[in-house]
Amino acid sequence: MRNLNQENITEAVIRSFDGAPNARLKDILSNLVSHLHAFAREVQLTEEEWTQGIEFLTRCGHITDEKRQEFILLSDVLGLSMLTVAMNNEKSAGCTESTVFGPFHVSDAPHYELGADISNGARGTSCLVRGVIRGLDGKPVPEAEIDVWQSDEDGLYDVQYADLDHAQARGILKSDVEGRYSFRSVLPVPYAIPNDGPVGQMLDQAGRHPWRPAHLHFMITAPGYQTLITHVFREDSDYIDSDAVFGVRQSLICQWGLQNDGSYLLEYDFVLQSVASDGLATPVSQCETTT
Incomplete structure (x- = not known):
């Protein structure tokens, strides 16, 4: 540990x-140090820039609370969240693709009966969402728990x-014996991720x-069945090709029928x-549109 320099540290x-004692932890930490040091050498990181980076991460910590997770936001905009999802959610051909979780899920959402209006006062144009949950064999999946959330x-x-x-x-619902689900909510719109903090400044x-x-x-x-975390995107939405968190997949894009x-109708x-x-995924779109 003596006489360390930039060549041997x-x-x-x-x-x-x-x-x-934990081999996996040892592997992760060793590789983290290796790549982190290589990054510092590659960009010739200055002490002032290092200080700015520490201050940035500190601000991310200070703004994070039970309703806002700035570190997930940071991971999202750097593409790390989607990379992790892609590496850990390869699926068989025909299965619905996964995408980023996002920072706005809550664990105690209210439970609703099928067909209920989960908007519960949220502002927006009325929208009916319905479809069927199946396995890869085509058989319906009864009593599947469906946790859904969105912006107003x-x-x-x-x-x-x-x-x-x-x-x-x-809200949280369960599919019926034939795998069907339905609920009412409001039409989703594009929105900006929280940009009043350090990630937004970046x-x-x-x-x-x-x-x-x-x-x-x-x-x-x-x-x-494996837990599925995903989105369904509006085909006509702005930013469909420049998502700030890199979460769009072609198979998850659908038309909402006026x-x-x-009101609007989405069938997915x-x-x-x-x-x-x-097996590996060859995604197939599962949306239908009724106008």
Whole structure:
């Protein structure tokens, strides 16, 4: 540990983990140090820039609370979230693709009966969402738990309203015996990710916009199947090709059909991956549109 310099310090730090009892932790920390040091050398990181980086991460920590997760936001805009999803959610051909979780899910969303209006006062144009949840074999998945959440017409989630004391535009339902699901909510619109903090400042300085295309979030769980975390995107939405968090997949883009009464209809079928299944995804769109 004596006489360390820029040529030998990396190896010394990596050797310091030799006694780690957890082999996976040792591997992660060793590779983290290796790549982090290589990054510093490649960009010739100055002490002033290092200080600015520490201050940036500190601000991310200070703004994070039970309703806002700035570190997830940072991971999202750097593409790390989507990379992790892609590496860990390869699926068999025909299964619904996964995408980023996002920072606005809550674990205690209200439960609703099928066909209920989950908007619960959220502002926006009325929208009916329905479809079927199936396995790759085509059989319906009954009693699948469907956790759905979205923003309102102002592009804000309920948790972003400081004075709101109840859930809006989110809820948990279960598919029926034939795998069918349905609920009413509001038409999703594009929205900007929270950009009043350090991540927003970083995007601005990098010349990037903070916008996401219109979408609904879904998390679907059922015994015997892998949990699916995904979105369904509006085909006609702005930013569909420049999502700030890199979450768009072609198979998840659908048309919302305008109905005669001015409301909208989305029909989308989900195909779940069996826990026992293997294989790579060849995504197939599962949306239908009725006008």
